[in-house]
Amino acid sequence: MPFYMFQGRYTAAALKAMVDNPQDREAGARPLVEAVGGKLHHFFFSFGSEDVVAIIEAPDDKAMAAGSLAIGASGAFSGGATTKLMTANEAMAAMTAAQTASASYKPATG
Numbered sequence: 001m002p003f004y005m006f007q008g009r010y011t012a013a014a015l016k017a018m019v020d021n022p023q024d025r026e027a028g029a030r031p032l033v034e035a036v037g038g039k040l041h042h043f044f045f046s047f048g049s050e051d052v053v054a055i056i057e058a059p060d061d062k063a064m065a066a067g068s069l070a071i072g073a074s075g076a077f078s079g080g081a082t083t084k085l086m087t088a089n090e091a092m093a094a095m096t097a098a099q100t101a102s103a104s105y106k107p108a109t110g
Contacts, residue, residue: 001038001057003087004064007050008071008080015051029054032070036063050080 010018018025026043033040038058046053058064061084068082086094 001059002061002064003041003085004056004058005083005085006052006054006056006068006071006080007046007083008052008077009049010051010076011078014076025052032067033058036067036070038063038067055085 025045026040029043030040033054033056036058038056040054040056042053042055044053045051056064056067058067064082064084068080071077072080
């Protein structure tokens with residue numbers, strides 16, 4: 001199954017709710033990931049522009065998109081992004097395929 005990185009920013013209201021009532025958001029996220037057939041490998045709170053980063057394994061892009069849409073529709077996040085990840089072996093296969101593709105590409109000339 002492919003891996004994805006989800007990064008998200010909580011709304012001010014969601015952050016206030018967690019400060020007023022500390023809670024394990026990894027435990028909250030896990031059932032949603034599992035509902036789309038995925039596995040939540042890691043869930044981190046982070047510094048910077050994103051509040052959370054999750055590493056998720058999902059059956060395919062459609063399943064991951066469904067999970068991302070469900071999270072977005074919850075109203076708990078003000079923004080975020082999902083990035084599809086590749087293993088080193090997958091990247092090497094892409095590099096090999098790029099060798100073939102680049103041999104047939106003719107760039108525009110001035």
